[in-house]
Amino acid sequence: MIEAFLLGVIAAASLTAATFFLKFWKKSHDTFFLAFVVYFLTEGGIRVAHLFFTHPNEGSPWIYVIRLIALILILAAILRKNYGSPAGG
Amino acid sequence: MAAAVYLIGVLTSLMCAVLLLRGYSRGRKKLLLWSGLCFAGLAVSNLLIFVDLVLVPEVDLYRYRLATAAVAMALLVYGLIWESD
Amino acid sequence: MLQTLTEQHQFDSEVYQFIFDQIESVPHLEALLLIWNSRPQPWTIENLTQRLYVSRDLALRLLQDLVRRGLIAIVPGPPEGYRYESASREQEQLMTAVDATYRRELVRISTMIHAKPSASVQEFARAFRLTKERP
Numbered sequence: 001m002i003e004a005f006l007l008g009v010i011a012a013a014s015l016t017a018a019t020f021f022l023k024f025w026k027k028s029h030d031t032f033f034l035a036f037v038v039y040f041l042t043e044g045g046i047r048v049a050h051l052f053f054t055h056p057n058e059g060s061p062w063i064y065v066i067r068l069i070a071l072i073l074i075l076a077a078i079l080r081k082n083y084g085s086p087a088g089g
Numbered sequence: 090m091a092a093a094v095y096l097i098g099v100l101t102s103l104m105c106a107v108l109l110l111r112g113y114s115r116g117r118k119k120l121l122l123w124s125g126l127c128f129a130g131l132a133v134s135n136l137l138i139f140v141d142l143v144l145v146p147e148v149d150l151y152r153y154r155l156a157t158a159a160v161a162m163a164l165l166v167y168g169l170i171w172e173s174d
Numbered sequence: 175m176l177q178t179l180t181e182q183h184q185f186d187s188e189v190y191q192f193i194f195d196q197i198e199s200v201p202h203l204e205a206l207l208l209i210w211n212s213r214p215q216p217w218t219i220e221n222l223t224q225r226l227y228v229s230r231d232l233a234l235r236l237l238q239d240l241v242r243r244g245l246i247a248i249v250p251g252p253p254e255g256y257r258y259e260s261a262s263r264e265q266e267q268l269m270t271a272v273d274a275t276y277r278r279e280l281v282r283i284s285t286m287i288h289a290k291p292s293a294s295v296q297e298f299a300r301a302f303r304l305t306k307e308r309p
Contacts, residue, residue, distance in 0.1 A: 003152060003155060006152070028295060032299050064090065064094045071094075109301050117238070120294035173295060
């Protein structure tokens with residue numbers, strides 16, 4: 001019960017954070033923030049997915065892949081901000 | 090494979106935390122403090138997953154993993170609401 | 175005439191770039207210009223609070239932000255004062271242009287400042303800069 005509650009808290013907070021980062025992207029036109037939008041959306045989505053697994057440690061391997069992609073997007077965004085083309089906001 | 094993903098998660102979160110807290114020390118914008126602490130907490134949460142699954146598989150740390158992530162996210166949401174103008 | 179116009183245009187874009195990069199809010203700009211216009215006389219927090227019609231807390235934060243950006247300097251007290259910090263002749267020319275442009279185009283500049291992402295959001299993105307000279 002408490003695990004489901006905590007999953008819900010994390011999912012709701014992640015969705016909220018994603019919305020803020022979406023707003024930051026809209027205001028600043030800096031695509032850097034989009035990586036965080038994706039990251040927090042996937043984190044929220046993963047927590048929701050965990051509701052359907054009784055043993056969350058096993059779960060579907062797809063969850064690891066999605067999380068890995070979100071993390072790589074953040075690293076890529078950081079690299080692009082520092083070494084990417086000047087046109088990339 | 091799973092362990093590798095969680096370790097990458099730890100390192101990425103840790104890097105974000107360090108960069109944001111460094112930014113906070115320079116500009117004193119509280120948004121960076123709260124988001125830096127959030128990523129530090131997420132790094133701890135990811136580390137706990139690794140500890141839980143690999144180091145102490147006989148003990149279930151699931152609630153503690155979730156609790157640290159929940160606290161971390163609460164800090165971030167607090168910072169986003171009050172400090173992002 | 176054309177040369178004057180193109181010089182003006184070049185100044186304007188530098189002014190707007192300066193405001194975009196360094197100015198966090200309209201009170202920040204007004205404080206900076208007040209301090210600039212009475213240089214090298216320092217201002218105390220109390221004087222600034224009265225002149226700008228802001229709270230003392232806000233005035234203190236404004237001044238700390240401006241000090242951190244190297245735009246003004248602290249004069250040790252008591253009472254503690256803040257005066258313009260001259261970095262270079264180019265900086266002084268820029269400040270003159272900023273002052274003149276703000277007087278002329280107050281609405282446009284205020285609108286531009288309000289359209290910017292907040293300083294906190296800009297700092298967030300800036301925190302991930304590992305190399306120099308990149309947005």
